Amino acid sequence: MTGPARPGGVDEALLRVLTPQVLGVLVRRGADFAAAEDAVQEALLEAVRHWPDEPPRDPKGWLVTTAWRRFLDAARADSARRRREDAVDEQPAPGPVPDSDDSLRLYFLCAHPSLTPSSAVALTLRAVGGLTTRQIAAAYLVPEATMAQRISRAKRTVAGVRLDRPGDVATVLRVLYLVFNEGYSGDVDLAAEAIRLTRQLAALVDHPEAAGLLALMLLHHARRAGRTGPDGSLVPLAEQDRTRWDTAAIAEGVAVLQAALTRDRLGEYQAQAAIAALHADAPTAAETDWVQIVEWYDELIALTGNPVARLNRAVALGEADGPRVGLAALAALDPALPRHTAARAYLHERADDLPTAAALYAAAAREAGTAAERDHLIRQAARLNTLLRGGESGGGGGGG
Amino acid sequence: MAKYLLLKHYRGAPEPEGFVPMDRWTPAEVTAHIRYMRDFAAKLEGTGEFVDAQGLAPEGTWVQYGGEGKPPVTDGPFAETKDLIAGWMIIDVDSRERALELAGELSAAPGAGGEPIREWLELRPVMSEPPTVTE
Secondary structure, eight states, X not given: OOOOOOTTSOOHHHHHHHHHHHHXXXXXXXXXXXXXXXXXXXXXXXXXXXXXXXXOSSHHHHHHHHHHHHHHHHHHHOGGGHHHHHHHHHSOOOOOOOHHHHHHHHHHHHTOTTSOHHHHHHHIIIIIXXXXXXXXXXXXXXXXXXXXXXXXXXXXXXXXXXXXXXXXXXXXXXXXXXXXXXXXXXXXXXXXXXXHHHHHHHHHSOOHHHHHHHHHHHHHHHTHHHHBOTTSOBOOGGGSOGGGSOHHHHHHHHHHHHHHHTTTOOOXXXXXXXXXXXXXXXXXXXXXXXXXXXXXXXXXXXHHOOHHHHHHHHHHHHHHHOHHHHHHHHHTSOTTSTTHHHHHHHHXXXXXXXXXXXXXXXXXXXXXXXXXXXXXXXXXXXXXHHHHTTOOSOOOGGGO | OEEEEEEEEXXXXXXXXXXXXXXXXXXXXXXXXXXXXXXXXXXXXXXXXXXXXXXXOSOOEEEEOOOTTSXXXXXXXXXXXXXXXXXXXXXXXXXXXXXXXXXXXXXXXXXXXXXXXXXXXXXEEOOBOOOSOOO
């Protein structure tokens, strides 16, 4: 286990960047994934021990040499591995292969279709992201032993996989999207980590959806500070303090998105990013271009048929053409969809039917899947009920 | 990746058909039952799906604020009609289907005569963080 760096110790960020590169080199040289991963972890420990006293001139070269030596030692010590070791020794010296191929191979391996989503996520954070098992476990609120098992099972699953053909970028993107959506528990910011890895991936592959996902993440991440109040409560988009949005990240997200869109190979992440960009672009909630947002939802639905996109489209339509139109669109959808009741509550409130809205907000709170959402919805119901009783308190302002 | 709470009840859950209280089993049947539960937890640790498991003692007390400067009010042990939780297990799984599958498996722990006791378990989703991408 790697502990935190001592002051003046080892640059942990550098180690995290180098980890997947070193691992990629070992895998390319013929080490199986699990053994390579173990060897790299040991090399990292060595680095933490020795670098403060003797900083290497070529950190990556140092790590590759150390890890490879460790791998060979382990292979020699294990008689069951003898044959593989011989095979490795007989292989010709590796030719010059660009680093990008090694890193990319790791992305594909960690997002291999034979892994369950949670295993793929854990392995990606460990092998490509260079996070420790403890950090990943804390981020997912599970015991370290559980995460260690998840990772070692994942390693075993991909142990025999040979990547002679390029993997599927879409699968990798799906895994990174899962990481991004996982929120922010623990001492590692998974959203920021997902952005870092997606940025790296987008630089490695020529794929408009890699850029689309990066843009989507940047645009959502940019608004993160506005999404919650100081007490952790949820602040809806319309009420967010837009000065708290990160304008630099928005500008970058928009630029990445525009570059991707010009290639005319639209995908679901680009469409979602376009919607996020329209929200981020609006100086006030009232100035949001809802007509264009509805059009992008149409694109998104054409691409994916996703029922959640249909629900969001109905809400956007309610903003563009009025709540009655939105409610009519909603009525055509499956009421069991997540947030269906919450959307109805909102549109009824906009249509000035407060008693119905209050009852629906309360019902939506009972169906909510997250505590923050439940608290927000029950507060909405309480606000309307107070208003209906004659408004003895100013409960509305600031979502309080 | 969602967490679920599996609740075992001492009382309050519907009684399974052919129910025989544990104190009428043979000691070997009790041992087999306990081993099954332990193996089940160990298996989930192995698959990386285990989060937590605890048993709760049968005695429970209702407690209420008693007013300014007064001790809390207690309602003594649970009355017969009240729900009584025996313990929990928290799992972290990829899907609701997987959670149902595991709950079913846990309910199949052997009882009298080595037959599955088919005890009713309560499965509750644990609330999560809101996803980063909404709207």
